[in-house]
Amino acid sequence: xxxxSTAENTRFIKFCTCSIGESLAELDALPTGLxxxxxxxxxxxxxxxxxxxxxxxxxxxxxxxxxxxxxxxQLLMIALVSAIIGESLSSIIVGCMILLSVGLSYILDQRSxxxxxxxxxxxxxxxYVLRDGVETEIKMSxxxxxxxxxxxxxxxxxxxxRIISCKDFFVSESALTGESMPVEKTAQVSGDKNLSAxxxxxxxxxxxxxxxxxxxxxxIHTGTKTIFGSLSQKLxxxxxxxxxxxxxRSFTWLMIRFMLILVSVVFCIVGITxxxxxxxxxxxxxxxxxLTPEMLPMMVTVNLAKGALAMAKKKxxxxxxxxxxxxxxxxxxxxxxxxxxxxxxxxxEHHVDIIGNQSEEVLNYAYLNSYFQxxxxxxxxxxxxxxxxxxxxxxxxxxxxxxxxxxRRMSVIVEYEGDNVLICKGAVEEIYSSCTHYQIDEEIYPxxxxxxxxxxxxxxxxxxxxxxxxxxxxxxFPTDKKVxxxxxxxxLILLGYIAFMDPPKExxxxxxxxxxxxxxxxxxxxxxxGLVTRKVCSEVGIEFDQVISGTELSRxxxxxxxxxxxxxxxxxxxxPAQKEQIVKELRRQGNVVGFMGDGINDATAxxxxxxxxxxxxxxxxAKESADIVLLEKSLLVLEEGIIEGxxxxxxxxxxxxxxxxxxxxxxxxxxxxxxxxxxxPMQPIQILTNxxxxxxxxxxxxxxxxxxxxxxxxxxxxxxxxxxxxxxxxPISSIFDYATFAxxxxxxxxxxxxxxxLSSGQQDQLARLFQTGWFVESLLTQTLIVxxxxxxxxxxxxxxxxxxxxxxxxxxxVIGVWLPYSxxxxxxxxxxxxxxxxxxxxxxxxxxSVITHKVKTWFIRRFEGV
Numbered sequence: 001x002x003x004x005s006t007a008e009n010t011r012f013i014k015f016c017t018c019s020i021g022e023s024l025a026e027l028d029a030l031p032t033g034l035x036x037x038x039x040x041x042x043x044x045x046x047x048x049x050x051x052x053x054x055x056x057x058x059x060x061x062x063x064x065x066x067x068x069x070x071x072x073x074q075l076l077m078i079a080l081v082s083a084i085i086g087e088s089l090s091s092i093i094v095g096c097m098i099l100l101s102v103g104l105s106y107i108l109d110q111r112s113x114x115x116x117x118x119x120x121x122x123x124x125x126x127x128y129v130l131r132d133g134v135e136t137e138i139k140m141s142x143x144x145x146x147x148x149x150x151x152x153x154x155x156x157x158x159x160x161x162r163i164i165s166c167k168d169f170f171v172s173e174s175a176l177t178g179e180s181m182p183v184e185k186t187a188q189v190s191g192d193k194n195l196s197a198x199x200x201x202x203x204x205x206x207x208x209x210x211x212x213x214x215x216x217x218x219x220i221h222t223g224t225k226t227i228f229g230s231l232s233q234k235l236x237x238x239x240x241x242x243x244x245x246x247x248x249r250s251f252t253w254l255m256i257r258f259m260l261i262l263v264s265v266v267f268c269i270v271g272i273t274x275x276x277x278x279x280x281x282x283x284x285x286x287x288x289x290x291l292t293p294e295m296l297p298m299m300v301t302v303n304l305a306k307g308a309l310a311m312a313k314k315k316x317x318x319x320x321x322x323x324x325x326x327x328x329x330x331x332x333x334x335x336x337x338x339x340x341x342x343x344x345x346x347x348x349e350h351h352v353d354i355i356g357n358q359s360e361e362v363l364n365y366a367y368l369n370s371y372f373q374x375x376x377x378x379x380x381x382x383x384x385x386x387x388x389x390x391x392x393x394x395x396x397x398x399x400x401x402x403x404x405x406x407x408r409r410m411s412v413i414v415e416y417e418g419d420n421v422l423i424c425k426g427a428v429e430e431i432y433s434s435c436t437h438y439q440i441d442e443e444i445y446p447x448x449x450x451x452x453x454x455x456x457x458x459x460x461x462x463x464x465x466x467x468x469x470x471x472x473x474x475x476x477f478p479t480d481k482k483v484x485x486x487x488x489x490x491x492l493i494l495l496g497y498i499a500f501m502d503p504p505k506e507x508x509x510x511x512x513x514x515x516x517x518x519x520x521x522x523x524x525x526x527x528x529x530g531l532v533t534r535k536v537c538s539e540v541g542i543e544f545d546q547v548i549s550g551t552e553l554s555r556x557x558x559x560x561x562x563x564x565x566x567x568x569x570x571x572x573x574x575x576p577a578q579k580e581q582i583v584k585e586l587r588r589q590g591n592v593v594g595f596m597g598d599g600i601n602d603a604t605a606x607x608x609x610x611x612x613x614x615x616x617x618x619x620x621x622a623k624e625s626a627d628i629v630l631l632e633k634s635l636l637v638l639e640e641g642i643i644e645g646x647x648x649x650x651x652x653x654x655x656x657x658x659x660x661x662x663x664x665x666x667x668x669x670x671x672x673x674x675x676x677x678x679x680x681p682m683q684p685i686q687i688l689t690n691x692x693x694x695x696x697x698x699x700x701x702x703x704x705x706x707x708x709x710x711x712x713x714x715x716x717x718x719x720x721x722x723x724x725x726x727x728x729x730x731p732i733s734s735i736f737d738y739a740t741f742a743x744x745x746x747x748x749x750x751x752x753x754x755x756x757x758l759s760s761g762q763q764d765q766l767a768r769l770f771q772t773g774w775f776v777e778s779l780l781t782q783t784l785i786v787x788x789x790x791x792x793x794x795x796x797x798x799x800x801x802x803x804x805x806x807x808x809x810x811x812x813x814v815i816g817v818w819l820p821y822s823x824x825x826x827x828x829x830x831x832x833x834x835x836x837x838x839x840x841x842x843x844x845x846x847x848x849s850v851i852t853h854k855v856k857t858w859f860i861r862r863f864e865g866v
Contacts, residue, residue, distance in 0.1 A: 023218055078094055147218075157171065299652065328648060332593050380468075468499065470498050534547050544570045561581075737774065743840055
């Protein structure tokens with residue numbers, strides 16, 4: 001049960017345990033309802049009957065959060081300093097990078113959110129109340145304490161209420177408790193003073209719904225004071241950091257620390273060796289931009305948005321984009337039973353005599369009982385009627401003894417085959433208590449105590465198999481008897497049993513198999529009973545040693561709880577708080593946890609998970625808590641989503657590995673060149689252009705193919721592994737950078753820069769030649785390495801990139817080669833390169849590719865076990 005304040009809980013119980021007159025007086029209410037004027041006053045006093053939902057950030061708050069990202073703040077500072085020192089072009093380029101990254105991520109986030117909002121727009125529910133003694137339909141949000149509400153089958157209970165009067169009144173509390181079967185409610189006050197609010201027989205709660213019967217009830221609590229509402233307040237708290245969030249944050253700060261150290265060293269080296277500290281500042285700022293993964297927010301958003309669009313085609317709405325990657329990372333999926341593993345429909349499975357043989361007579365009598373009872377049929381009655389269609393034209397209803405909470409059975413008296421036959425259906429124990437005989441075939445025998453125990457074995461067998469079992473008995477009366485009382489429910493003849501099942505989904509077994517194959521362990525967390533859950537789990541292929549109940553969990557100490565949660569798979573009769581505790585404990589143990597649920601009892605667990613999954617038919621508070629909303633409640637859809645999430649994660653890691661290794665390699669190149677050369681190894685504008693083109697070359701990553709081996713098991717952030725990859729792969733590029741330095745210095749004689757006889761113009765041309773040569777080589781090697789790192793296989797042969805990625809990388813390489821000969825060359829400080837340069841560079845590229853692939857293959861075997 002959700003935590004409600006002790007005072008409110010006590011007050012509610014008090015209202016339900018005193019007389020109706022006292023309750024009405026306490027609330028200053030009348031049996032004929034409030035007046036419109038009084039209702040308006042109370043609405044102003046107590047507020048609308050609405051629950052708290054997470055507040056949506058406005059545009060400015062959203063932008064502030066995006067611009068406060070460490071990466072964006074860093075770029076903003078660089079752009080500002082560049083503008084202050086007069087480098088407006090550099091400032092504009094950095095500003096464009098910021099706007100591109102932040103703007104695109106905002107647009108794609110908004111697109112996804114709009115889809116979810118469109119899904120959530122529903123006509124506001126309404127309810128009937130008595131106002132000035134007249135039945136009036138109002139919005140649920142306008143219900144106030146003291147209102148008299150009128151409830152009937154199909155209605156939503158609009159607030160926490162105390163029943164004044166009712167008839168055949170059954171309520172589904174599955175959204176609150178997880179129990180799949182309706183609960184009977186009565187106007188009678190319980191004699192047990194130790195009952196909790198949810199156990200009160202004369203209380204109903206916001207979030208539940210009426211399955212049959214009618215009732216008149218007094219509203220006690222509305223809005224956030226209801227059990228439903230108090231839980232929603234908890235959901236408005238800040239959500240815990242997820243696996244995805246932690247990974248992005250760790251990588252971001254790794255790169256920022258790395259950048260700060262390198263930029264400081266470069267600034268000092270250039271300032272000391274070149275003597276121009278302003279030039280040193282501008283160069284170091286350009287290096288900072290080059291080392292900053294400024295496109296990470298955009299790359300992440302594009303990848304996630306692509307996944308969201310792909311999943312939307314599969315009837316999945318992604319509310320929070322990072323949830324897609326989290327979905328790919330989960331290694332444990334916690335799910336409720338009803339509607340996920342089962343069809344969420346009750347079917348009549350067996351109609352047997354007392355020794356377990358199928359019996360048409362039992363089915364006939366069950367049909368007559370369900371068909372002729374007046375009022376609205378409950379789930380079980382509908383299941384019987386849907387199971388068979390009998391001709392009842394020759395039968396006539398004589399009388400009826402409705403179900404009540406004390407008897408736990410109901411009877412109809414039908415004129416059938418020349419007699420008035422009382423057909424009684426109900427809980428097996430209550431049916432037994434009314435029987436003095438039993439029937440096998442056409443023979444009737446006395447029902448003595450010894451035989452009672454033997455007969456109950458068949459019931460226990462059905463219970464063990466997960467069935468809900470009702471007993472069926474009858475007694476014949478002469479046709480002249482027209483009036484019947486509950487005293488006539490005696491000396492009955494036990495005929496047999498009917499057994500119901502919420503059967504497993506046909507797709508559930510396949511989905512469980514695929515999830516297990518994908519490395520995702522499924523745990524069942526349900527509020528339903530153990531026997532039914534055990535049966536369903538067995539049928540869909542969920543392996544478990546034992547079934548742990550909520551009561552057993554509550555008795556465990558911390559160590560036992562930790563061990564049980566880690567080792568066991570099936571948990572039943574759980575409270576909402578226990579579901580949340582299990583999810584948090586699994587996460588504490590290092591797992592990435594997904595939780596699938598649709599009830600108010602699932603809401604806190606949905607929020608506590610790395611990724612919360614709900615369905616379109618879920619209660620609003622569950623959908624509000626979820627990251628992903630399914631339009632079809634299916635584990636198969638989830639399995640597809642998990643694979644999609646892994647593809648997205650794999651593509652994000654491609655960008656991160658490329659950026660990290662490239663930046664680490666550039667560190668050695670920039671440091672060495674800054675110290676050794678008498679001029680800057682590359683002009684600031686060239687560094688920014690190189691970085692912009694390199695980033696563009698990777699915009700095809702979200703559309704790239706992913707090798708099956710990369711999505712075969714859960715994928716997780718491993719910052720240490722990224723560091724190792726950076727250390728082993730990055731320096732390879734430096735080898736070829738220094739080879740290019742040597743090529744330009746000695747072969748193309750840029751060393752003549754040191755010749756004192758040269759004019760400043762000639763020296764400038766030599767410096768520009770060197771800078772152009774390194775710009776082209778750096779861009780080509782960085783861009784080509786994308787294809788090496790994107791796969792564990794041999795690139796271009798065993799694994800080819802997608803056409804968009806081939807296009808973007810090829811286009812950038814062509815642009816890089818074209819720029820020294822383009823009209824933009826003077827603006828960017830480029831000069832044309834000799835034709836022989838490209839022969840050398842072609843050899844560099846081939847050698848670089850082979851060496852990098854070999855080192856990459858060794859690294860994967862050594863550190864990733866593949």
